[in-house]
Amino acid sequence: MAEVASPEPSPRCNLLPERRFVELKAVLAERLAQVAASIQPETFASLLDPLMRQLIQQAMTDAGAHEGTLWLAEATGQYLVPAYNTGPNAAKMVGKFRQPLKEGLICMVFATEQPFVENAVYQNTQQSKLLDNFLHAQTCALLAVPFYFLKNCRGVLSCVQLRSPDSAQPEPAGFSPVHLAAVQRAANVLTRLLEYRLLSSTVDWAAD
Secondary structure, three states: OOOOOOOOOOOOOOOOOOHHHHOOHHHHHHHHHHHHHHOOHHHHHHHOOHHHHHHHHHHHHHHOOOEEEEEEEOOOOOEEEEEEEOOOOHHHHOOOOOEEOOOOHHHHHHHHOOOEEEEOHHHOOOOOOHHHHHHOOEEEEEEEEEEEEOOEEEEEEEEEEEEOOOOOOOOOOOOOHHHHHHHHHHHHHHHHHHHHHHHHHHOOOOOO
16 A cells, blocks of 8 residues: 655744843733723723624624624623623613623623523523513523633623513524534634734734
């Protein structure tokens, strides 16, 4: 039997830290920690450029979600607050509704840093009804993943399928592992885009 030649390794681009920048690493880390602390749910949306917004919306479309929400922990550490929402109630809930960190599945995802998917989620006794009551809606299916930036979990990206309370309509199709993968991918890309923006603003550098 003829031997199969092993493929040659692909050329690699080896980038090493600039020594002059290494000396400033501690200063940069301190400044970025201050930047992270300054970002609040009420002002977060101002950091999202059109590409980031399109990324979130596409993830919701790929998952078959009716809407998506990016939740952030607020300054006191007692609540998760909607910082961005793709649905018709965005103006009503973003920066205004507060979900206590001690209750609900969204907060469980934040605390455990583990993704969560459940259909017929209204049957789960751990699901908080606060937002459903606030919006006069019923969440049928929920998908949520932890959201990171600047080295820490700082919120949750979630999406839902909804219907009106006491509706006679059939339940939506629900979410699958494929949908979970799509939302996780979007959250990871959003993290990188956001960190690029924060870092480039901090060092006063931007691509032409």
